[in-house]
Amino acid sequence: MEVKRLRVLVHCCCGPCAAYPVDALTAEGASLHLYFYNPNVHPYQEFERRLEAVRTLALKKGLPLIEDPGYNLEEWLRMVVFRESQRCTLCYGKRLEAAARIARKGKFDAFTTTLLYSRQQKHEKIRDMAEAAAEEAGVKFLYRDFRTGWKAGIQSSKEMGLYRQQYCGCVYSERDRFLGPPPREGEGLN
Numbered sequence: 001m002e003v004k005r006l007r008v009l010v011h012c013c014c015g016p017c018a019a020y021p022v023d024a025l026t027a028e029g030a031s032l033h034l035y036f037y038n039p040n041v042h043p044y045q046e047f048e049r050r051l052e053a054v055r056t057l058a059l060k061k062g063l064p065l066i067e068d069p070g071y072n073l074e075e076w077l078r079m080v081v082f083r084e085s086q087r088c089t090l091c092y093g094k095r096l097e098a099a100a101r102i103a104r105k106g107k108f109d110a111f112t113t114t115l116l117y118s119r120q121q122k123h124e125k126i127r128d129m130a131e132a133a134a135e136e137a138g139v140k141f142l143y144r145d146f147r148t149g150w151k152a153g154i155q156s157s158k159e160m161g162l163y164r165q166q167y168c169g170c171v172y173s174e175r176d177r178f179l180g181p182p183p184r185e186g187e188g189l190n
Contacts, residue, residue, distance in 0.1 A: 004029035006109040011099035015053030015162035017114040020153030021146045037068040037098045039076045040091045041169035053163040096130045100137035110140040117146035
């Protein structure tokens with residue numbers, strides 16, 4: 001999809017992951033609005049750091065920012081508890097559906113997500129789920145494989161002094177960065 005002169009809502013998971021997509025889409029001629037909605041990020045101080053990094057990025061790039069600063073720990077936990085093996089899919093869905101609704105409500109031409117920048121995320125799953133959310137909301141999804149700008153995004157985020165997190169955001173990913181994922185059901189700890 002050509003984006004020149006299109007109004008695009010960019011769902012931002014964090015400032016560092018947004019740096020390259022923002023630069024790439026701006027270079028293509030898109031008019032961007034950033035959108036922060038990430039109920040998966042825990043603990044609260046981490047949530048605040050990431051929101052502040054997106055605010056800083058928006059300010060430095062001169063872009064409007066739509067914030068959903070709600071920190072609803074209980075709702076997010078109810079969604080994933082006892083479904084931990086599906087937590088990423090559930091989390092992607094919640095955020096992408098929200099972005100699609102906001103894009104439709106704001107009469108944007110399309111939406112995209114910085115989740116497509118990370119090498120650690122399930123890229124094809126995100127693309128499929130975003131396309132489904134777009135269809136459901138009646139808005140277009142702008143697909144780009146932002147992973148091609150991985151190094152440029154890291155460099156740009158460092159130059160802007162953005163807070164760089166060490167894990168995806170949820171309490172499970174924080175645990176996994178130190179301990180690794182838990183054994184799958186049926187696997188013993190022998």
